[in-house]
């Protein structure tokens with residue numbers, strides 16, 4: 001299958017510190033990849049570089065074969081590279097329906113309607129209903145974000161990302177901060193993501209990594225030190241050394 005996303009020899013340094021050190025990877029439709037690494041390994045910087053929120057010092061990023069290294073973040077979203085919307089970027093006074101509706105309009109280049117009553121547009125509302133229903137949020141679609149639980153806000157991030165119809169979805173710790181009682185809903189949402197979507201998830205929770213990922217990439221000091229199957233990652237000597245044993249006792253779930 002031809003790759004949907006390619007990163008080649010990406011480099012970024014802050015001052016003298018190489019934070020992204022010659023990173024290359026490819027993703028195909030349907031991939032389920034977990035990107036892990038110790039604190040400060042460079043995971044967030046990598047995501048910022050590929051989404052266009054930071055400029056690399058050198059290297060290339062391609063989406064669907066097209067070189068996008070010089071394309072801005074919005075242009076990359078239009079081409080199908082979407083990062084999960086962060087809770088901190090949700091508007092507390094807006095409703096889930098308004099968030100997802102705006103994402104649908106943005107995707108279709110109809111932001112001129114943003115201040116009209118787009119919630120009366122049947123085609124927009126059909127998509128809003130459908131997505132919020134799938135994520136179990138339909139019952140509170142007209143409540144303010146400030147009134148809904150944190151776990152529901154994290155599900156809303158996923159709904160907003162999906163409204164943009166991504167080909168590649170980057171998820172930054174989708175269950176972080178969610179009470180244990182609500183993580184099942186997030187995991188279900190991850191399991192229900194479209195089969196042909198390529199997903200890369202940054203995650204510290206190794207139980208979630210082993211349940212979600214079919215491939216694991218380990219970043220340490222800005223470089224990829226492992227790219228392979230989940231069942232092999234904890235056996236890898238370089239990975240064990242990078243974590244100094246902190247994850248080495250975790251075991252993959254069959």
Ligand SMILES: Nc1ncnc2c1ncn2[C@@H]1O[C@H](COP(=O)(O)OP(=O)(O)OP(=O)(O)O)[C@@H](O)[C@H]1O
Nearest residue numbers: 014015017019037038039040041042043044045046
């Ligand atoms: N804008 C910046 N200027 C200078 N140094 C930075 C900047 N952004 C990140 N760094 C440094 O780059 C390194 C990698 O940071 P990054 O946030 O990408 O790591 P991470 O793997 O996402 O960490 P964590 O798991 O703790 O979120 C760290 O040493 C960090 O201090």
